[in-house]
Amino acid sequence: MNTTIRIKLSVMMFLEFFIWGAWFVTLGTFLGNNLKASGSETAAVFSTQSWGAIIAPFIIGLIADRYFNAEKILGFLHLAGAFLMYQMYQSTDIGLFYIYVLSYMVLYMPTLALVNSVAFNQMKDPEKEFANIRVWGTIGWILAGLVISFLFHWDSAEAVSNGLLKNTFLLAGIAALILGLLSFTLPKTPPKVSTEKVKIADIIGLDALKLLKDKNFLIFFISSILICIPLAFYYQNAHPFLTNAGVENPTGKMAIGQISEAVFLLFIPVFFARFGFKKTILVGMLAWAIRYVLFAYGNGGDLSFMLITGIALHGICYDFFFVSGQIYTNSKAGEKYKSAAQGLITLATYGIGMLIGFAVAGWITDNYKTVEGAINWLIVWIIPAGIAFAVFLIFALLFQDKNKLANEI
Incomplete structure (x- = not known):
């Protein structure tokens, strides 16, 4: 080039x-x-x-x-x-x-x-x-x-x-x-030059549904949808929350999350090689719960470090779950279903999971108010923290890490 x-x-x-x-x-x-x-x-x-x-x-x-x-x-x-x-x-x-x-x-x-x-x-x-x-x-x-x-x-x-x-x-x-x-x-x-007729099933990855016969992949698939519910809370509520909390330059400080994302991407091969897929993805899930607890009990004053730490955890939250999940999906799909499987996971997460998450986040901000009528941010963050921890427990108990997938990195 x-x-x-x-x-x-x-x-x-x-x-x-x-x-x-x-x-x-x-x-x-x-x-x-x-x-x-x-x-x-x-x-x-x-x-x-x-x-x-x-x-x-x-x-x-x-x-x-x-x-x-x-x-x-x-x-x-x-x-x-x-x-x-x-x-x-x-x-x-x-x-x-x-x-x-x-x-x-x-x-x-x-x-x-x-x-x-x-x-x-x-x-x-x-x-x-x-x-x-x-x-x-x-x-x-x-x-x-x-x-x-x-x-x-x-x-x-x-x-x-x-x-x-x-x-x-x-x-x-x-x-x-x-x-x-x-x-x-x-x-x-x-x-791409192709004479084959395009199938809707190919475009949205329906052929990859066959992978759901594998119990472990099914658990991963369901967990992927569920973990996107707390993810939606972050996208929808983080900036209004930081602004309301009195954090100065909230947009610039939220960029710490993207810096973290770039840095922790480098650690995924190390985690995969040493701990395997299950432990790596569990760290990502637990990070979601921890970050929301930090948001729930932090503030823009003497506890502002808790909010900044929560933002900085974005790299672990996103990379350790989503990037690891893409690698796992790639390894399970095989050559025939690789593209279809990635399409199916994208549809499940950014489609189904996020739609549910945004709806839940919107309902909670509308229905949980303080005595003064303002948004009850404690509840807004504790609920997704609880959801993330519940997904963590489900995955920890039900998913069997038979293959460490170290050779996939």
């Missing part, structure tokens, strides 16, 4: 995740303060991510992989996304905002696969080359948070009360416009 292509692919990854990090992290705070959304309305908006994840395989499988160059579809999707971001920036009604964000997520979620396709198409040895390109996506997400907090200060208490948080959509829209135009200059990534 020559230097020019490497730079273009790195910028592509940087902008892809800069866009997401620029508006999604602060979304909960924006909805509550700017649009006066209820918990259930906020849950519905966050659920658009899940609907986008469910619809994305159809866009990729039925259109992108068969008829058009990936880089061109990427360009059109981001240009349309830039327009929708501007509409979200101008929106003052939760009903219209929901339509805009749902439309945006249906267009954005497929781009996560498209940027990978464009990158992989230029690599001779993806296992060695991809990480160096993909890391720029994490850097993009982190920088978006730092810019919002420390450069523009849009998440300060005064700025939030003055409605300046809506500028995050303008920032994301500008980045989407740039990436949309840049995409047309990316290396050509032609569609």
